[in-house]
Amino acid sequence: MDLLLEHQIDLVVDTPTYGDKMKDGFIIRRTAIETGVTCLTSLDTAAALLTSLESSETGHLSVVDITSINTVKPDTIGI
Structure with missing residues (x-):
């Protein structure tokens, strides 16, 4: 998360899982979007x-x- 917040990552590939919305993947995807990092959710x-x-x-x-x-x-x- 620190790398995302410090804008040291340009691209995140993270596929969603179904269930609890507060899982790590959800938080990573949301942080990527909020910090302007491109996030791909499909392989x-x-x-x-x-x-x-x-x-x-x-x-x-x-x-x-x-x-x-x-x-x-x-x-x-x-x-």
């Missing part, structure tokens, strides 16, 4: 971001509908 979204960042390093960028990420062949998205 699919995190994977799509990683794929995008990897592609940007090779100079092959394209826009892909995130809902089709599992059905698109790698060569059609510039990988």
